[in-house]
Structures are given as structure tokens and as C-alpha cells.
Amino acid sequence: MKAQHISNNTDKNPFPLTGLSTDEVKLARIEHGSNHQPKKAVNPNWLILQEIVTEPMFLLLVTAAGVYFVLQESSEGFFMIGAILVISAISWYQSSRAQKALDALNVYTQVCVKVIRNNELVEILRESVVVDDLVVISEGDLVPVDGQIVIANDFTVNESILTGEAYAVDKHAGEETDENRLYHGTLALSGQAVVRATAVGEQTRIHQIGRAIDDLGQEKSLLQQQIDQFVKRMAFIGITIFLLILGVEYFRTHHFLDSLLEGLTIAMSVLPEEIPVAFTVFLALGAYRLARRDIIIKRANTTELLGSIDVLCLDKTGTITENRMELKQLYVYADRELLDPMHAHSTAARELIATAMWASETAPFDPMEQALHTAYAQSAGTDLRTAYYMVDEYPLSGRPPMMTHIFGNDAGHRIIATKGAPEAILAHSRLSEAEKQEVEKIVATLSEQGIRVLGVGFVADPPAVLPEKQQDLDFTFLGLVAFFDPPKPAIKASFGRLYQAGIRLKMITGDSVPTALAIARQSGFRFSHPPLSGQDIKTMDEEQFKQAVVERELFCRISPEQKLEIIQALKDKGLKVGMTGDGVNDGLALKAAHIGIAMGKRGTEIARRAASLILVDGNIDSIAEAVAAGRRIYANLKKAIQYIISIHIPIILAVAVPTLLGWRYSAIFSPIHVIFLELIMGPTCSIVYENEPMEADTMDRPPRPLGQTFFGSRELLTSIMQGLAITAGVLGVYFYALQADLSETQTRSMVFLALLTANIFLTLVNRSFYHSIFTTLGYHNRLMVVALLVTIFLTVFIYSFPPIAAFFGVALLAPGLMALAIGAGVISTLWYEGVKAWGRYI
Numbered sequence: 001m002k003a004q005h006i007s008n009n010t011d012k013n014p015f016p017l018t019g020l021s022t023d024e025v026k027l028a029r030i031e032h033g034s035n036h037q038p039k040k041a042v043n044p045n046w047l048i049l050q051e052i053v054t055e056p057m058f059l060l061l062v063t064a065a066g067v068y069f070v071l072q073e074s075s076e077g078f079f080m081i082g083a084i085l086v087i088s089a090i091s092w093y094q095s096s097r098a099q100k101a102l103d104a105l106n107v108y109t110q111v112c113v114k115v116i117r118n119n120e121l122v123e124i125l126r127e128s129v130v131v132d133d134l135v136v137i138s139e140g141d142l143v144p145v146d147g148q149i150v151i152a153n154d155f156t157v158n159e160s161i162l163t164g165e166a167y168a169v170d171k172h173a174g175e176e177t178d179e180n181r182l183y184h185g186t187l188a189l190s191g192q193a194v195v196r197a198t199a200v201g202e203q204t205r206i207h208q209i210g211r212a213i214d215d216l217g218q219e220k221s222l223l224q225q226q227i228d229q230f231v232k233r234m235a236f237i238g239i240t241i242f243l244l245i246l247g248v249e250y251f252r253t254h255h256f257l258d259s260l261l262e263g264l265t266i267a268m269s270v271l272p273e274e275i276p277v278a279f280t281v282f283l284a285l286g287a288y289r290l291a292r293r294d295i296i297i298k299r300a301n302t303t304e305l306l307g308s309i310d311v312l313c314l315d316k317t318g319t320i321t322e323n324r325m326e327l328k329q330l331y332v333y334a335d336r337e338l339l340d341p342m343h344a345h346s347t348a349a350r351e352l353i354a355t356a357m358w359a360s361e362t363a364p365f366d367p368m369e370q371a372l373h374t375a376y377a378q379s380a381g382t383d384l385r386t387a388y389y390m391v392d393e394y395p396l397s398g399r400p401p402m403m404t405h406i407f408g409n410d411a412g413h414r415i416i417a418t419k420g421a422p423e424a425i426l427a428h429s430r431l432s433e434a435e436k437q438e439v440e441k442i443v444a445t446l447s448e449q450g451i452r453v454l455g456v457g458f459v460a461d462p463p464a465v466l467p468e469k470q471q472d473l474d475f476t477f478l479g480l481v482a483f484f485d486p487p488k489p490a491i492k493a494s495f496g497r498l499y500q501a502g503i504r505l506k507m508i509t510g511d512s513v514p515t516a517l518a519i520a521r522q523s524g525f526r527f528s529h530p531p532l533s534g535q536d537i538k539t540m541d542e543e544q545f546k547q548a549v550v551e552r553e554l555f556c557r558i559s560p561e562q563k564l565e566i567i568q569a570l571k572d573k574g575l576k577v578g579m580t581g582d583g584v585n586d587g588l589a590l591k592a593a594h595i596g597i598a599m600g601k602r603g604t605e606i607a608r609r610a611a612s613l614i615l616v617d618g619n620i621d622s623i624a625e626a627v628a629a630g631r632r633i634y635a636n637l638k639k640a641i642q643y644i645i646s647i648h649i650p651i652i653l654a655v656a657v658p659t660l661l662g663w664r665y666s667a668i669f670s671p672i673h674v675i676f677l678e679l680i681m682g683p684t685c686s687i688v689y690e691n692e693p694m695e696a697d698t699m700d701r702p703p704r705p706l707g708q709t710f711f712g713s714r715e716l717l718t719s720i721m722q723g724l725a726i727t728a729g730v731l732g733v734y735f736y737a738l739q740a741d742l743s744e745t746q747t748r749s750m751v752f753l754a755l756l757t758a759n760i761f762l763t764l765v766n767r768s769f770y771h772s773i774f775t776t777l778g779y780h781n782r783l784m785v786v787a788l789l790v791t792i793f794l795t796v797f798i799y800s801f802p803p804i805a806a807f808f809g810v811a812l813l814a815p816g817l818m819a820l821a822i823g824a825g826v827i828s829t830l831w832y833e834g835v836k837a838w839g840r841y842i
Helices: 022-032 042-054 056-070 074-108 221-255 257-268 274-291 302-307 317-319 347-358 367-377 422-427 433-447 493-502 513-523 534-536 540-550 560-572 585-592 606-612 620-660 671-691 712-738 746-763 782-800 804-810 815-841
Strands: 112-117 120-127 132-137 146-158 166-172 187-199 295-297 313-317 326-332 337-339 389-397 403-406 414-420 451-458 475-486 504-508 554-556 577-581 595-599 612-614
Touching: 022 112, 022 132, 056 513, 074 612, 146 389, 166 620, 187 326, 187 389, 221 274, 221 403, 221 620, 274 295, 274 302, 274 620, 274 671, 295 433, 295 620, 295 804, 302 595, 302 620, 313 451, 313 560, 317 504, 326 347, 326 367, 326 540, 347 451, 347 475, 367 475, 389 414, 389 534, 422 433, 422 451, 422 475, 422 712, 433 451, 433 475, 433 513, 451 513, 493 504, 493 513, 493 560, 493 620, 504 513, 504 560, 513 554, 534 540, 540 560, 577 585, 585 595, 595 606, 612 620, 620 671, 620 746, 671 746, 671 782, 671 804, 746 782, 746 815, 782 804
Parallel strands: 313 504, 313 577, 504 554, 577 595, 595 612
Antiparallel strands: 112 120, 112 132, 132 187, 146 166, 146 187, 295 612, 326 337, 326 475, 389 403, 403 414, 414 451, 451 475
């Protein structure tokens, strides 16, 4: 084993180890490589290309181009090739934009670890760890390397990824045996350790036995499944109508290739290939935008769930409070005195602080223990920490919990110090019942102020042989140390935003009832029922428990197992549940919730891995921001999908009805017209609508019901009615032209212009299904303006430039006919403004 350098503890390094130097790191990387996990190389551009060339629309375009060339209509054939290139370019842009957004998320979700280098404790990327690095592993971390334990404090791990058995395994520093070896991928359950890396990357045991640590995949969400089913149904309908039109037209004309073109036209108009593209782009870009605000979406489909949270379960520490434990007060039992730690000058007060410090970890990572070490350094006349070493320990255990440390020095003197829940320390102390009641009153007074209280004791006469359980030691009660973890400054405003959005909040904590009530009142947390304690839950049957969980807002003295039960009960009641947490014991609850939210950089790695969303800054206001973003994305995606469905209906019927009814100009549209419309519709739905701002009242609306989708009866009815109205306008113009005995070119010109006009106004009308078009015109969306101006420009260009007009089979119309076509397009869409006005009125 390589010898470890010994150093004095410093502010930048609390451990007596110097670690590798910069030069040693470089040599180790050259000799052994870095901690990279090998991944199968995939070229994203090749994947996008494969996706494009296998799309049904691409195959239809290629077929149509081939038919045109066979018919020796080379202009149309080359146009179709150009359309293939343009549509492929748009698809490439949309897919690559979404992929870049997802790739960018990997930067935000990279895992960092703490290592000791150059006598400093530094944070680096997991991939940068090299052999012989000293890695600091704390409770909740996934071990990033194989290694040998150098220092261990109350350290246990779960090695189920290797052994299949999920129980805590004690680990100690010492000679190289299984008891002091750690393996990549195992989980730290408690305590802290410093590990010397012996294998990284491909050399680790987990890699050699071929087991994967990261998730292999994820199931498609309900919305993804419904979109897939809808597209499949439309594809089936498209094939059916294609065969019907092909048969009818061939029976009528006996021209197979012309009939095939007519069938391809209807097939192109039926396929809603924009919907899956829009879904992917919206969610990927939404996740990327949130990541730039330090809100990390680990799975893109989490974005679609954000807007539907009914209930948000909040872990108190680190979510509602700052997780910044300040030693606020001391109760010195010998003096029967409650005092400020800054005035702890008496011998008894200094002894209380020192004993609490000895009962803490030597290299603390818990905020309370860090505060105790700081207080000891300030109050102790002589710092004895370097003169004593830990001989043995009893880890945190029991209900309520306590922990005990045994320290010794070279002279053989021993210190046995304990701290824990006041009830636990008092229960195992020498105090009489009357004296215990006196202390309990002090505990209650402090707890009512939202202060967290720990009892402290020591063993005056250490026994020669330690008992099996710490509770069997003979403790002398010294007093209480009280910590205040203040609510976050903006917590009231954050709660207000969440309440305004119709989200019910529930506080779940392991603290006592008085402490939880105090923090709830200080933070603006609303509750109308008495708190429910973990002990109360044990006495309830299943139905009583589920009813209480729905009704109550405050849950105190809750165990990790009960936290999971609360989440599951809320889900069983049909509620969409979000859960915040940062500790190793929060992992199961975070995983069980519909949306698990890991809080801040202080959170454990297991919490971050179990969660579907990470708030880097740990700010609860980011939850409201994420909910708002989720609702905006869902609303905009809904607008885009309803737009797609609505505009496809008149295209389909304008092609199918004349053919099936045998009207005079049955082939009014060709693939050229449909593709031109697709070139307009594609960017509109997946790029323009994605950029729409959030509507002003979005966060005033209640969460959408569980299971509600874009394809509900109300949404489909709206889209169908809009589509049929446009169809009526377009076919009304068609019928008028036939009755006026206009030429085929004039008829097509009027119908095409009416459809293009309807598309423009449908885009504007569907910017909101509640607010009027005059309100939405004030929305800031440059892409919307650009898309509409480009559409208008191309329309004018097609009708005004004779060669292009001839290619499309249209001509410049007389003012009266032009006004009629445009008017039909406007009226067939603006009628829905009346429906919106009625909705606002009632």
C-alpha cells in the first residue's frame, strides 16, 4: 500500500491526510487512466438520419417524386426532391435542437465527488478521480471507485448491487480485508469515510462482472403512449383512405399513376407526423430552459407531469429551512441555566459543549455537529481533539435515537460522550422523574420556538468492558444543546405561489410536534388540522390512515418507512404527488412519488439519483417556477397539437370529398400543395408554438386532473369543430366556384387561398383557448411574427409570380374572388372567438 502523508487539519481539509499532489495526479492518470465508464459510441447525426429516412412522410415524398418522373413531369419531380430536402432539413434541425438540449442536460447532471489533493478538500467530477486519490464518501453517496478505507466514522454500506442482499455492512479502516474495502456502485448508508482509490473505470469490480449501475431505460409516459396510439390510428386511416381514393379514381379514369398521385395526396394530408416531433422538441427544450435556471430535469417526460401536481410533500430540513444549524441556546443542568453559547463561560457550560462535541464525528458533515465543533473551538481553553482518538462507538440508533462515542488518549484516559433526542438521553440518565419533568418543560419551551433540541450526557466512571448496547451505560445528564435552523427568507412568498396554483402542501418531518408547529407558523405554512405523528399512524387501520393522510397537512416524528407509506396512500387516492428530500432515507419516497425532487447541492447522491428533478440551489421557489414551466409547456403543446389536428381536417376533406362525390374538378390539390402546407405547418407547431409565453393566469388555474390529455373528448371536439368549420369555408368557396362556372385554375386558386388564410388565422386563434385574439396579439413571440410574415410573403409570391403560379396551378384572382376566398378563411376560424367570449362571460 502506498504510504499516506500525515498533515494537520486545516480549514480547507479537516482530515489528517494530504492526498496526491498535482504531479502525482497526472502520473496516475497516465499509468491507470481516469474514472470513465465505457459507453457504446453512437453517432447522433446517423441516428437522426435513420429516423428521417424511415418516416412515412419521407417515403411518401420519394414515391410521389418517382411517379412524377415516370409521368415525365420533371418540374414537379424536382419540386418533390426539393421538398424532401427542405422537410429533411427541418426535421434535422428540430431533432438536432432537441438532442443538443438533452446533451446539455448531461453537463448539468454530472456527478461530483470530494477528494483530498494538495492538502485541500476539493470537489471534482467523478470521471476525474485517479488511482491513489483520497475520496471522501458520506452518507447517501454512491461509491465512485474501488478502494481501501483509510478513515471511517460509523460507516456502513449497502452492497446489494454486488451481493444481491440489501442490508447494512459495517466498514472499518485497517488492513486490506473485505471489511475495509469499498466497491464502485455500492451505497453509503451512514457515517463518513476516506477511501484510497485502488481501481477506477474499467478496472473496477462492477465493470469486470458486467453489472450496470445506471438505469437501462424508462417506460413511455401515458401521454407518449397516447400520441403513439393516435399516430398509429391516423396511419391506419390514411392507408384506408389512400386505397379507397386510389380505387375510386382508377375506376373512374383507368390511369393508375394519376390515381396513385391522388392517393398519395390524401395519404400525405392524413399523416400527423408533426405531433411526435412537437412532443419531443417541446419537452427537450423545456427541460433545457429549466436547466439553465438550475432546475435539472433528469427525464424529459417529467416536464409533462410538472403542471399536474396536486400535492407537494415537503421535507422540512433543507426544503423549508436553510439546513444551516446555528447553536442557539444551551441549557446547563448543573446551573439550571438557559444561556446564549456566546456567554458559555462557566465550567459546566464549557463541559456541556465539549461533551456534545465528543459525541459528534471527528470530521463532521452534519450541520449540527459542525456547529458543535465550532463552538468547542471558541470556548475551550485548550483544544484536546488532537490528543484523543476514537476507541469505539455506538452508531445512531433506537427510537428515539441516540449515539455514543468513546475516545481515549495515550495516558489511558477515556471519554464516553452521548447525545441524541432528549427523551432518549433522559430515559437512560440518573435523573429522578421529577427532575426529568423539569427538563422536559425546557425542551417543550424551546421546541415551541422552532428550535431543535438534543440531550447530552457522559459516563462518569467508564466500565472496563463496554456493554453490547449503549442504553446499558450509566449516563450522567449534562444538559441540552439547542439549534435553530431558520426558515428560508422567501419561503412565505414561495408557499403563496404554490397555494395560488391550487397545490396542496404537506410538511413531513422527523422533528417533534412543537418544533414542526413553530416552523409552520414562521414560514406561512397553512394547516387547519392537528398534526399527525408517527405514533398516531401506528394505531390506525389502512382506511383511517389513507383518509388522515389526505386531510392532514403536518406529519411529525415520521420514520422513512412511514414517509413512503404517506406517498403511496396519496397516490392510491388518485392524487398526483411531488416529494422533496435530500437524505439517504428519502430515496424510496422520492422514487415512489410521481415527481421526486432532490434539494440542493447538500443533498445525497442517492436522493439525486432517485429523484426525477433536482433543484441545484435548493430554493423552494424553484418548484413554483418548475410547475409554471411545466404548465406553460403543456399548454403550448396542447395548442400545437390541436392546431395540427384542426388544420389537417380541411386538407383531408378538401382532397377526399371532391373525389368521392365526383365533383367537376376532383383533383383540386396535388402532393405539391399538401407539401407546401406541411412546410408551413411543421415549423409553426414545433418551433413557433414552443416559443409562446406563459399566459397570465396560468398559475391561477388548478392542476389539471390526473389522466387528462390532449386527446380528451373536449379537446378533440374543439379541434374537430374548428377543422369542420374551416372545411365548410373551403368547400363553400369550392362549391361557389363550381356554381359560378369558374375554371379549374380559378377554383383551385380560391380554395388554396382560403386554406392558407384559414391556416394563418387558426394559428392566431389557437394561441389561447380562453383569451381573445386581441389579447394574444400582445404576446411577445418573435418567431410567431416571423412565421406569419413568411407565410404571407410566400402566398403573395406564389400568386404574383406567373411561373410559380403556373407550377402550383393557380392564378392571380380578381379582387372580388380574392376577397371572397380570404373572407371565407377568416370567418371559418374567427367564429371560435365567440366561443371563447362566451366562456369568459359564464
